Amino acid sequence: MNDTHPLGWLHQLVSWLLTPALLTLALACAIALAEAGLALGERLWGLRRLAARGDLSLIQRIARHRLERADLLARIPPMLGLMATIIPLGPGLAALGRGQPAELASAVTVAFDATVLGLIAGIAGLVIGKLRRRWYEELLEELDP
Numbered sequence: 485m486n487d488t489h490p491l492g493w494l495h496q497l498v499s500w501l502l503t504p505a506l507l508t509l510a511l512a513c514a515i516a517l518a519e520a521g522l523a524l525g526e527r528l529w530g531l532r533r534l535a536a537r538g539d540l541s542l543i544q545r546i547a548r549h550r551l552e553r554a555d556l557l558a559r560i561p562p563m564l565g566l567m568a569t570i571i572p573l574g575p576g577l578a579a580l581g582r583g584q585p586a587e588l589a590s591a592v593t594v595a596f597d598a599t600v601l602g603l604i605a606g607i608a609g610l611v612i613g614k615l616r617r618r619w620y621e622e623l624l625e626e627l628d629p
Contacts, residue, residue, distance in 0.1 A: 565602015
C-alpha cells in the first residue's frame with residue numbers, strides 16, 4: 485500500500501492489532517485447555533461437593549459464573565480469529581499486486597493459523613459450556629425439593 489494514501493494511517497492502526505490479536509488467541513487456547521481441566525475436575529469431584537452442601541443459591545451463582553466464562557470463550561476467540569485472518573490479507577494482496585507472491589503466501593499462512601486458533605478455543609468453550617449447562621441443570625433438578 486502506498487504510504488501517501490490518505491487512509492494510510494488507518495491501515496497502520498489496523499496492522500498494529502495483528503500481534504495483540506494473535507497473542508490473545510494463543511492465550512485463549514491456553515485458557516480453553518485450563519477450562520477443560522477444571523470442567524473435568526468439576527464433573528468428577530466438584531459437583532458432588534456442591535451437592536453435599538445443598539445450597540441452591542450458591543450452586544446457581546457458581547453455575548452462572550462458570551457458564552459465562554465458557555460462553556465468552558465460545559464467542560470471543562472465533563471473532564478474534566476472524567480479525568487476525570483478515571488483517572494480514574490486505575498487505576498480502578497488495579504484495580501480490582507488486583509481484584511478490586511469497587509475501588502473500590506468508591500472509592495466508594498467518595491468516596489460516598489465526599482461524600484455526602480461534603476455532604479451537606471457540607469449540608472448546610462451546611463444548612465445555614454445553615456440558616456444564618447440562619451438569620448444573622441435572623444437579624439443580626436433583627436438589628430442588
